[in-house]
Amino acid sequence: MSHLEPFGARLRRAMDERGPLCVGIDPHASLLGSWGLADDVAGLERFSRTVVEALADRVAVLKPQIAFFERFGSRGLAVLERSVEEARAAGALVVMDAKRGDIGSTMAAYAESFLRKDAPLFSDALTVSPYLGYGSLKPAVDLARESGTGLFVLALTSNPEGGEVQHAVREDGRRVGATMLAHLAAENAGEEPLGSFGAVVGATLGDLSSYDLDVNGPLLAPGIGAQGATPADLPRVFGAAVRNVVPNVSRAVLGEGPDPAALRDAAERYADEVRTAAEG
Structure with a gap:
């Protein structure tokens, strides 16, 4: 397997160059x-083509939600394959929002579907669920290390x-979410x-000072955006x-479509606001 530069390094560079923003590709019926x-x-x-053509050459990350493609069966997945390929070709990193989680050979098959270099849905990173135990993610962790991809x-x-x-x-007094963060810190030690190996942490949760997010x-x-948090938070x-x-940010940007210029303006505005907030 040919090796990519590790996902974390590629993401850091994309965030620094394009701004720290991920835009979802969420084609639900109402949208x-x-x-x-x-x-x-x-x-x-x-x-999907409009979003990719408008944003893939300028945002750091695009995140397709696979469920909205799966509901159309094989033809929907074919659209997703093209969207992922075109987004990556334009320079965006693609995080596949599939939230996969299982054990053993099934988890390995999920990982191969998205993190194996020659897979039709090969993505730069994959969202996964650890609630069959963090150790159940080992096949995905191993393949991500091998292929230069990442996990959220x-x-x-x-x-x-x-x-x-x-x-x-838990019995040891630590919260389950904190345990997951500790596992990720161990995966990333010295990198x-x-x-x-990242975490999904909601921006709407308020004070998280009791958790070690480092x-x-x-x-x-x-x-x-639509869920109520702002970059200033x-x-x-x-x-x-x-x-x-x-x-x-998904609905707050996608709601500006179908005009490509409006999509770009919204994405650039949010990226600027996030950068300003992060730089303090």
Whole structure:
């Protein structure tokens, strides 16, 4: 397998050069409708191509949500394959938002679907769920190291329901979410300029000072825009780790479509606001 430069190093450079922003590609039915597109494969393809053509040459990260493509079956996945290929060719890093999580050979197969260099859906990083135990992610961790890709592990998510698992206290007194962050810090130990194993940490969660967010890896932060958080909130939520935050903005940017210029303006505005907030 040919080796890429590690994902963490590529992400650090993209954030520094293009601004620290991740824009989702979330073609749900209501958004297709607001763009004047039919809720079918043709509408899906027009939507995805517009987002990629407008943003892939300027934002650091694009994050397709695979569910919105899977609902159209094999034709939807074919659109996703083209979108990923075209986005990466234009210079964006692609994080596949698939939230995969399983054990053994099944987890290995999930990892190969997105992190193997010759896979049709090969992406720069993959979101994964550790709630079958962090050790269940080992096949994905191993393949990511081998291929130069990365993982974003669900740690402290922005949905209200997540707290019943992620804030639960273990027998050793440590919260489950903190345990996941500690595992990631161990994965990234000694990596420069940034480790390749990141956490998903919601920007809407308020004061997280009781958690050690310094995992020497990226923090993918949903919640900016439609969910109520703003770039100005990031230093308060993430503290000293704010420089490694990759805020994810989806509806607040995508809602400006289908005009490509409006999409670009919205993305650039958010990237500038995030940079200003992070630099303090």
